[in-house]
Structures are given as C-alpha cells and as structure tokens.
Amino acid sequence: MIKKVLVANRGEIAVRIIRSCREMGIRTVAVYSDADRKAMHVLYADEAHHIGPSPSSDSYLNIENIIKAAKASKVDAIHPGYGFLSENPAFSARCKKEGIIFIGPSEYAISQMGEKITARKIMTNAGVPVVPGTPGKISSEEEALKIIEDIGLPVMIKASAGGGGKGMRLVKKPKEVKSSLRAARSEAKTAFGDDSVFIEKYIESPHHIEFQILADQHGNVIHLFERECSVQRRHQKIIEETPSPILTGEKRREMGDHAVAAARAVNYEGAGTIEFIVDKDLNYYFLEMNTRLQVEHPITERVVGVDLVKEQIHIANGWELSLRQDELKQNGHAIECRVYAEDPENNFMPAPGVVTHIGIPYGVGVRVDGYIYEGFEIPLFYDPLIAKLIVWGRDRNDSLERTRRALKEFTIAGVKNNLQFLERIMNAEEFIKGDYTTHFIEQNRDFLLKEDTCDKTCEDVVIITAFLEYLEKIRKASPKEMTAIKNNWKDYSRVRSVLKL
Amino acid sequence: MIKKVLVANRGEIAVRIIRSCREMGIRTVAVYSDADRKAMHVLYADEAHHIGPSPSSDSYLNIENIIKAAKASKVDAIHPGYGFLSENPAFSARCKKEGIIFIGPSEYAISQMGEKITARKIMTNAGVPVVPGTPGKISSEEEALKIIEDIGLPVMIKASAGGGGKGMRLVKKPKEVKSSLRAARSEAKTAFGDDSVFIEKYIESPHHIEFQILADQHGNVIHLFERECSVQRRHQKIIEETPSPILTGEKRREMGDHAVAAARAVNYEGAGTIEFIVDKDLNYYFLEMNTRLQVEHPITERVVGVDLVKEQIHIANGWELSLRQDELKQNGHAIECRVYAEDPENNFMPAPGVVTHIGIPYGVGVRVDGYIYEGFEIPLFYDPLIAKLIVWGRDRNDSLERTRRALKEFTIAGVKNNLQFLERIMNAEEFIKGDYTTHFIEQNRDFLLKEDTCDKTCEDVVIITAFLEYLEKIRKASPKEMTAIKNNWKDYSRVRSVLKL
C-alpha cells in the first residue's frame, strides 16, 4: 500500500494532491525549483526536495532530478499532477523501472494517446467517431501547405506532441497560413522539443465537451459524466461547468459509452479524460484523450460526490473501483472559474508579481483551490493559473447566482487578474442562456471588456479615501512629531511646502 | 417579492445570510452596535445602520432601534438569524404590525414552542413522545425543592424561557440542589429577565439528535433528516454530524414523521428544528423546538443539497416548497466543528482579543463560515463562536479523515481557540466509533486536553527560529545603522549591552 508520495508538480494542483494524501494518512514529498522555495506546496508538504533552477526544463521536467529526490525520500509512488511530466511516457516507464508506482497510466497508454495520429487510428478502430480531416504527422512546411490546400480552410494546426493550447493555431485566411504554421511549429519546438504538427478540418461553432473516466487494474472502467469546456481564450479553458447545458440524457449516455470504449481501447488505468468536439447538431467527435487529472476535475468531484485524487491512489494501490456506473448520478450543477494572473485588457498577457492582498470567498456551495498567499511573489516561469473557484448550486441558475456572488467576494491585489472578466462572463446573455461555443469570448469581447461604471458617489468616495490617507501620512510627519521622521530632511521640506499650500 | 432584507444579527450568521441574499439579488442592510463598527457583516452588507451601545440588550436585543433602522432603510423583510431576537414572539408580532415580513414563524408558533411547559402539552396532544418528568413552571425555591424530591435525582433544571444552555443545571447529588437551583435562576434572570425554571428527569447516556424541518404557508411540511449533536461542553454543542451514526433507517423515518407532526401542531412556517433526546435503546423524546435557523444548519445543506436561507426567503415570499419529501436523500456524510475563541484548558473560558493571523482550510469537501479577519478585535460582548468548519465526505470515515486534515490546516493566532481540542475529538476512539453520548467531553477530558508532544527536533527548530528572529532584530538595530533607531536611546543601550554578552 502506498504510504509516501512524491508530488512531481507545483502550484494549486500540488497542494490539492497533498491534501488528499494527508487525509489518507499518506506522507508527502514536494519538489521545488529555485523560484519556488517559498511556494505553498513546499510549505504544505511533509518534506521538500530541491530539484534545480527555475526554468521548468531544468526542474519540473527534469526526470533525473525528480527520480533522485524520490529515491532520497524513499517514496512508494509519484503523482505527476497535470502538465509537466504527467503525459510523458518515458517518465511513467522510468518510474516503473525504478520500482516506484506512477500514479497514472502505463507508458503504452500515454504514448498511444499522446500521439494524435495514433490515437485517431485507435479510436477509429474502437468505433469512436473522430474529427473529419486528413490524418498524418507533418514535419515539412511544404507538405503542410499542400495538405491545408487539400482540406480547405478553415483548418486547425496543432502540435503533434501538444496539449493545453500550446503550439495550436486556427487558420481562416490564405494569407495567414504561412505565419501561423511557423508560429505553431516554433511554439511546439519550445514546449515539446518536436515541431511536427497535425492538421484538421476546423469545426464551426463547436462545443468542447469532455468525459471523466476512471479505470482500475482489473478491467473496470466507468465514466463520471461530462464537463462543458467551451469558454476558452487563446485556446485555453477558463470556465467549465457540469452538466453541460446542451446535452440530452440520451446523448450523454451515448458519449459516456464511447468514452469508456476509448479508455478500454488502450487498456487504460487511472483517471483520464476523453475530449469531444460537438457541433450545433450535437454530432460529436473524439478530439484527444488527456491521460491525467484535468485542471477542471473538481466540478465532477462536486456533482458526482467523489475525490478523484483518492480514486487515483486507490487504483494505483491495485484496488478495485468502489464506484459502480449505475449508482452514479449528477447532483445539482457546478461551475469552475479559473483565476489567472493575467491582463484581459491586454490580450490576456500573463502578469507575475507580488500578491499584496487576497480575499477568498466562502460559504455554502463554494470551494477554492489555490496556492497563493499574501506576500507571495508569483514566479514568471510557470503557468499563470493562481486559483480555481468551484461553485455548486441546486441547478444551473442557482450555481450561476452563487458564482456571481463568490466572484464579487473574491479580491486579489498586487497582480493583475481576470476576476472582473470572469464576473462579466457570468453576466453575459449568451452564457446565461447556456448555448455558447468556443467562439464565445471572441464574439463577446466588447461586452466582456467593457469597463464597469463607478457612479459619481463611488468615485468621490475613492477620491476622499486617497485624500484622507494622504492627510494622515502628512499629519504623522508633521513638525510636532518630527522625532518620528527618522532624520529625513528631504521628507520634512516637502511636508512643509505642502502644508503651506 | 422580498427585494431588501435587514439582518437583525451579527457574526458569522449575519454574513452567511447576506451571502444568500446577494445570490438572490436581494439588497441587504446590516445593523451594528458600537463594538461592531468594524465587524464583517457591516463591511459585507450593502448598507449598515447603527443601533446602539455594545451590550446586546441595548442594540441587537433593542426592538425599537431595529425597527427604526428597518424603516429608515425601507426593507421589505427582517431576517433574525439565531440567538438575539430570533425566538422573541414580540419581535415577530411587531414586524407584522409594522408591515415588515419577519423571516421566521408567527408570534403564535414561537410563543407556544418557546414556553417549554406549553410545548410539552402540545407535543403530548400531537402524539409526540416527551421526556418523562413533572411538567409545570416553577417560580419559588420551595416548590422546586419539593418537585425535585418527588422526581428523584438526577434531574435537569432548565430556565423556562431559556435556550442555548443558559440557565441550565444538572443536579446529581442532594447537596448540590440548592446552589444549582440558585445559579440557574440567577442566570435565567440575567439572560431572559425571567427566573422561573422547569425540572425534568435526567436521562443517563443520552444522545442529542435533532431534525430539520421546513414548512411553507400552504400547509406543506417536510423534514430534511437529522443532525447528531451529542458532543457538547457546558451544555453547548461543539460538533455536529449527519447522518447520525446510531440511527437506523426505520427509526429515522419514525422520528422524521414525529418532527413533521410537531411542526404541524403549531401551524409552523419557515425553517425550524425539533430536538430529541435519545437513550441508548433508541427511545426518543421531544426536548424542544428551535423556531429559527440552527448554528449547525450547514451540515444539512451539504448532505441534502439545499440552501436553507434561500428556502426561508422563498417561504417568506409565500412560495410553495419546491422540495418534496420523497425526493430528498442524504448524500454522503457531513461534520461541523464550531471554532470558538475560548480556552479549553481553562474550562472553555471565552477569550476575546485581536486576531493576528488566520489560515483557513480549503479544497475538496471543505466549507468555512466565519466572520473574523486579520486585525479584527473579537468583542467581549457577544458569543465566542468565530467560525464553523463544515466538512463533507463520501461516508463517515471519509469526512472524519477530511475534518482532521482541515483542522490541521486551520490556524488562528492572537486569540486562544479550540482548534487543537477539536482535532483531538476527531482522534478520540469513542468519537471514531460513533457511539458517543452528551457525556463524551466530560468522560474523555484527559485525552482531549492532553498536550501534543513536540519532539526534540521540533522544539529545537522553534528555539532556533526565535533566536534567529531576535538576531535579525538586533542586527537591524546595530550601531552602523543607528539612524534607523528613531532616536531611542533606551533601545540603543540595551542593544549595546546585549552585543557585549
């Protein structure tokens, strides 16, 4: 049985994994780069091992150093979280070789599903519908240009080894083809060390709906229903909800069965996600499988009533699934909002910096998974996700109302963030109706970025507060109490000149 | 329809009520005493009205001032929370007279249930079992002594107008009779202005189990299952859980039916709680009805999947209940821990003061309802409850594990508190087994108050940290940087003498 786990990750997911381990009485080991010595996962774990310089290629992606830390700390198992090494088949294989349990699928399942073209073939054989388009991994620019010409625009260029929106470009106009192709390949090279890409027909007005699955080592595979993930910016999700507002019961069953079939096709083990692209007529196509925990897994946890990390660990222990498909039910509705340190008004530019104040929302139906604290400096080397707000309600309207309340209660000062942008999404007509596509952000940009008005009174109160704070500062520095001024004559003369005004 | 609500309360419950109002788009008005100008409910509400000096008799119990604030702010309704005026029939009547909706039951229901002897008679007539003992309100010491002699020890003396453990005394030995009677009457006089008491046979090894009910204005009454509230200190609950670990399905149905019958017997409207005392053979007796929201209502919210404050407001709006008894189900298990500013090692003495740091637990299954913030001074005039930790798990063991984790994560500095005591309860064998009675704290006192060991290394690290912080302070104050010392020669000489050591 697993008694000690190394978490090969950082940020909110590392903290979240440690929480479930702690509940199970499992000791935890954090790993950290130079930039992360003060990060929450280091503070929260029982032990912490340094694994290298700040760039992730030298630390969180450095298999040797992580294995070294695992051996030094004598762990039974490694949990990879999401991102970093979580979908690296070599890492899964290496753990096995070293006699350490990898909490996730086998090298075989990861590599089969990680290579988009192979995955496509396996899905076709398993009877799971795939996106219309030309298969084949493309390594030369000429070949790519020819294929795009064959399929016809619009197309989506995707990094063959990719994920998480990196190395992905949508091409609509002929003149964008070359630059998009180059940008996608350059990004893929940087992120994955492989610049080959993959080209697919682009589906207009698509929904992005994924199914959570769990598979044990004894051939039991279940799905835990869907997550609607169509609200995206820069091809990255920012809001997810479950149940999907567009699925019917029948369609849900059908897609769930296909998700289970997809997992079975690679002898999957652990928690995984089958992503589907769904058009406006509810035709759906296999998009990819994420062979790890998803960022948005908590909405499933809330609505289905499970702890997915605990399930992962039980599976890695070799236990049979204790959940049965026919006993699972979606109770109520849950929404996740991803809080990023970024500037929505400046094309969602990441915004690292020091967090000076955080106000976290609490109360009925509200869960926050985060990792920042007051005084913490968000490093510039990693993903700008700083917290996830997960809200439950009796129905979709209830959880929408509650999410609005929670976002209003949520405050972060010191770094630019997207809290206000998220609040605007909750008030957007199209989102409220529930029939939005992956173009939602783009199509509602004006509404979503509109500045909130602050009425005259509110503005005056802001002005008065700054004024009174300034007066207090000057009073403290007034001549009568000059002993407090630390001998700073420059300050003094300025105060004097101010007082004379 | 209710569009604006005045919350006639303070602390965590006022904040909690405002949250649900905000979700429903209802504007909120806080009221505050002198001591509470900086309290969270004042900051969190849309408006705030001052209602008097710090003692609650002059503010939160002052009907005139509250009604004045309600009229000035033009609210449609008043939510009384729990405690204070929530069970004052005159307040309910006064609201009605003023044309303000009282979010709670009628004067009639409150007064019938508030007067223990009347309530006893009504329950007997409605076929609900009551505690064996002699009914009748007692105003003279002689009468009380005679009755105690008749019933035989042990007996419980209770304030006739009481609640919340105030004016309550258990008498086991003949020599304690007089002093207990006097103390109970004195406390009752102070708390309720009425020193008449009520005497009942004391049930050995009792469980305290209550049922949540909801009743609308159209005659629909449902129950939302039970809460096990047997962990008490000084006759006040500190831990509650649902489902009760001792109830059977059959007993649960039977008690639920009796709870509904009890509410019907007084034409009840709103949310209420029927408290039962249950002996070791699962015989149960009506104890009292709390005609208001309970402190521990969130565990029911979590397991049944409702927002009880929203339900209260719907009922006050005249809507029919949207929940049906046969559709309700207990999903998983929830535990509430009440976090008090008190000193468990000193007989749970309240401990007001300034909160210098709070670390709140987050993550899957964890809800915290509180009202303190860093820098807030907990006033000495009111209840020492500062936060409630509500934890959900798939089953009892899961929620126990999670509660332990959450309590470890929960830190409050600056004021004495019972967090460590709560953690010890979660590790007590009797609590883990689930068959504990209201004597639990008393019988496990030694275990619960045992000091946690800090091993040699941990102790050394504590010593080193204090030492290094002190060195840093001295270095900052070293002669080279004397300009920073603000001309404080006393400090300087001390530093010098220290440096010479």
Next chain:
Amino acid sequence: MSYEVKLKNRVANVELIGQEGDKILVAVDGKEYTLDFVKLSKGKYSILYRNKSFNLELIPGSNAKKYQVNTFNKSFDVEIIDAESKYLANRHKSTEDEGESVITAPIPGRVIKIMVEKGEEVEAGQTLIIISAMKMESEFKASKPGVVIDIKVSEDQSVEANQELVVLEYASEEA
C-alpha cells in the same frame, strides 16, 4: 486643508471641512459628504455614507502621492496633486515624441523570434516580435503602418519588464 486629486481624467478639488472622531465632513468639487470613516488595518478602510457600506483598499503607488485604490470590483489609480506634481507633469509633456512608438516588454520574458528587420516597412497588424513568458508566447504587432527604425534586442535574449524591444516610426499621424 484642501488638495486636487486626480482620478482618470478628472481632477477634483477635495477639502476637509471638519472631523470628530470617525465622523468626517469633506467636500469634493463643492459637494459635501458626511462620512463615517474607519481604518480596519493598514491600507484598508470601511466607509459608511448615508448608510451605504463601502470597502476600500489603498496600495501605495510609485511615489508618496500616488495610490492604487481598490473597491469591491474596480481598481483606480489616484494621484494627489500639489505644486511639485504640476511642475513635473508639464515638463514631462514637452518631451513626448508623437510620431515614434517604442514597443516594450510588459513583463519579464525571453525573445523567441524577431519577425522584422531594421528599416523594414510594416503593415498594421503585422507581427514584429514574439516573446515568451509564463509558458505563453505573445506576438507583438504594429498598430498602424510604419517603418522599423530600431531593434533593441536579439533572439533568445532574456528581457526585463519595460525593456525596449522595437522602435517604430509611423508613416502618418492618423490615430
């Protein structure tokens, strides 16, 4: 005691008329406000005005006269204006160069690719340079047609926040 306070494009005259404990009488552009003004902790205030509850947070800005003020859902840059500020503001204005535009790095990062050369004519929307930061690549584009007059960094170089990357000269003065 009165000052000018700048919020966005507005410059308001603020005067403290009276104060008694937490009760403050103040005028903004002649409009009088009686406030209940309480400091909660460093930089945090609770204000009651006609019973409305406002919570504000002040974060010190780049100098003693600048603040970032946060309300429930908004953030404002506020500046106290005195003689010194006015002088500096005037001086700064005269040094602005209208026909030139310097693209700077908004946050620290690394130059991935420079898409243009010195002297090259660029169209509106054309990508000039790609910077990677926090695992995200950002393309910096020309907002109007113009000419690249300087490139101040090279590929693979690390850049600091606000470091100059590319200097453009716009072809015409159209907004």
Next chain:
Amino acid sequence: MSYEVKLKNRVANVELIGQEGDKILVAVDGKEYTLDFVKLSKGKYSILYRNKSFNLELIPGSNAKKYQVNTFNKSFDVEIIDAESKYLANRHKSTEDEGESVITAPIPGRVIKIMVEKGEEVEAGQTLIIISAMKMESEFKASKPGVVIDIKVSEDQSVEANQELVVLEYASEEA
C-alpha cells in the same frame, strides 16, 4: 553569537556558527543543525531541515525578548535570556507568597454574584464568585479548603482582565 533561549522549563544554549544566504548552521545545546531558513513575510518562516518542512509563525511578546511561536498545531512561549532577564527573574521569585492565593478575572467581564463573605471558611470546590463575559457565566471555585481574607470587587461591577477578585488563605500547605 550565542544566547540562552527559554522554552517551557528548558533553557537551551543556541549558537550561530555560520550563514551563507538561506543556509544556516546553528547549534542547540551542542547539537548542530544545518537549516534552509527563509522568511515568507513578517513573522512567518519556512524552515527545511533534512528536507522536513516546518512552518513557524512568530508573534512578538510583551517585550523585545519574548515571542509566541506557533507551529502547525502548537503554540510556545519562548524567551531570549540575557543578563537583564536573569536579574529580573531572580527578583520576582523572592516576592512570591506561598500560602495565599488571589483569584483574578481572566478576561474583562461583570461580577454577577459574590457567593462568600470576608472571613468565611470555604471548602475545596466551593463557588466563590460568578463572573459573566461573552454571554457566559463562569463560577470561580476554591481549589483547596481555606479562608476568604479579602473581597476586592462588588456585585454588578465591571472588571478588567487580571483584576483581583477574591483573596484566599489556604488552611494548610498540602498541594
């Protein structure tokens, strides 16, 4: 640089041997520790010792040499001892009066009832006085048999924290 540091009944000798950045070599009663010692924010520290992660919080005490140190689940009062502290500690000891006991109010509150009179003999466990605070009444009882030698408050009076209430003289010196 070395000091004596007091924690509970233990007085440890602590010596700083070396420091390089966050790495600190220190000895406690001769046992050497190499620590990774990092300040997170005011009074908050993260310490790694042999890869074990410790989080500590220091709250300044009643004087510059006293701290309350909080670990994950415990709170300690720690004192740095120098010549001055030692002198004061010795002086304080000699003024203690062993046969007398003063009941003091642990927190501010109000005297509800005084159950005894001056000169009265009391038994162990007998209630002397009832104080109300935070809506809770507390009975203060005699811990051993004795005689009430003084009552320093009256009924209905408000009392401050640590204010003296009742003075007892114990009958015998039995513990």
